[in-house]
Amino acid sequence: MAVRIGFIGCGGMAQAHMRSLASVKEAKMVAFCDVDSTRAESTAAQFGGAAYVNHGKMLKEAEIDAVYVCVTPHAHGSLEVDSVRAGKHLFVEKPVNINNEQSRKVLTEIEKAGVINSVGYHWRYLSATDEALKVLKDREIAMVIGYWMGGMPGVAWWRRLEQSGGQFVEQCTHIFDLARYLAGDVKSVSAYTALRALREIPNLNVPDVGTAALEFKSGAIGTISTTCILSQGFEVGLRVFAKDLMLHIDGARLTITTPARTEVFNPTNNPTLAEDQIFVNAVRSRDPAKIRCTYEDGAKSLAVTLAAMKSASNGRPILL
Numbered sequence: 519m520a521v522r523i524g525f526i527g528c529g530g531m532a533q534a535h536m537r538s539l540a541s542v543k544e545a546k547m548v549a550f551c552d553v554d555s556t557r558a559e560s561t562a563a564q565f566g567g568a569a570y571v572n573h574g575k576m577l578k579e580a581e582i583d584a585v586y587v588c589v590t591p592h593a594h595g596s597l598e599v600d601s602v603r604a605g606k607h608l609f610v611e612k613p614v615n616i617n618n619e620q621s622r623k624v625l626t627e628i629e630k631a632g633v634i635n636s637v638g639y640h641w642r643y644l645s646a647t648d649e650a651l652k653v654l655k656d657r658e659i660a661m662v663i664g665y666w667m668g669g670m671p672g673v674a675w676w677r678r679l680e681q682s683g684g685q686f687v688e689q690c691t692h693i694f695d696l697a698r699y700l701a702g703d704v705k706s707v708s709a710y711t712a713l714r715a716l717r718e719i720p721n722l723n724v725p726d727v728g729t730a731a732l733e734f735k736s737g738a739i740g741t742i743s744t745t746c747i748l749s750q751g752f753e754v755g756l757r758v759f760a761k762d763l764m765l766h767i768d769g770a771r772l773t774i775t776t777p778a779r780t781e782v783f784n785p786t787n788n789p790t791l792a793e794d795q796i797f798v799n800a801v802r803s804r805d806p807a808k809i810r811c812t813y814e815d816g817a818k819s820l821a822v823t824l825a826a827m828k829s830a831s832n833g834r835p836i837l838l
């Protein structure tokens with residue numbers, strides 16, 4: 519039987535999952551909830567299913583096995599708790615929250631309920647990441663350098679710290695998470711942020727540049743920097759250094775440089791489709807082994823980015 523899915527939040531990223539789930543034959547989208555009723559209704563009409571404006575009503579009435587939570591970052595928390603208490607398996611878009619206390623509460627409920635759970639850190643599912651993992655097996659990472667250099671997303675909530683958490687937490691979180699996936703857990707973070715170029719944008723209180731220095735538990739070190747002041751496209755990636763080896767995941771492409779040669783691996787998969795297919799398979803089989811980012815792991819990436827924001831505001835390194 520197909521896994522019956524309900525969405526909470528039907529905006530831009532939810533639509534990306536809906537398009538990919540439409541091609542997953544083991545999945546059936548049946549319910550669409552958004553506080554914006556027009557959006558809920560138009561999405562239900564587009565994919566077929568029932569529209570809701572209240573997630574509690576959807577959880578009570580709709581016959582669903584799993585919930586995709588794709589809401590604005592500050593809206594997370596009770597949506598996940600209610601879904602899990604109703605016995606639904608859970609896919610959550612990153613960042614899982616903008617508050618560590620709330621993410622810990624959700625994690626406790628997930629553990630109590632024992633539901634399958636996954637977080638939308640799709641960089642973990644890139645074919646480039648698969649290759650990088652192969653090359654890094656048995657190698658000791660010395661240092662990483664990550665960057666997310668681009669423009670400001672068009673959605674109004676992104677400009678408000680109390681809604682998005684800022685660029686480290688909302689957007690550059692992919693790079694922090696990828697660094698953790700390859701180099702392991704982070705021990706301490708020191709960071710700076712500033713508002714330098716976008717002061718004239720109305721209603722904006724997020725920094726527009728930021729840089730964080732990381733110490734990993736392994737002893738490796740790294741830096742991750744971010745900006746949203748550009749309008750000429752994005753440069754997003756992570757460089758990983760080991761002895762006589764440099765890996766560069768640049769968008770979805772991987773370049774491996776050694777003293778002997780340079781090899782380029784172009785992308786061979788759609789990582790959003792991969793994470794959706796794997797989540798659906800995990801729900802069907804009740805086997806989470808292939809899920810690459812559990813809620814617990816996603817909450818750890820959140821904690822690193824929140825630590826960077828805290829360090830930038832109080833001027834001290836933060837131990838995790």
Ligand SMILES: NC(=O)c1ccc[n+]([C@@H]2O[C@H](COP(=O)([O-])OP(=O)(O)OC[C@H]3O[C@@H](n4cnc5c(N)ncnc54)[C@H](O)[C@@H]3O)[C@@H](O)[C@H]2O)c1
Nearest residue numbers: 527529530531532552553554588589590591593611612613
């Ligand atoms: N993985 C990625 O690459 C990627 C890309 C873009 C966005 N995202 C993440 O996806 C999430 C959503 O971003 P988006 O771009 O789709 O934003 P969006 O503003 O387009 O959509 C968010 C939707 O959530 C709805 N919503 C808010 N609170 C709700 C609630 N309590 N119940 C029901 N609906 C509610 C809003 O009305 C809106 O329609 C964010 O966490 C963002 O960080 C991930």
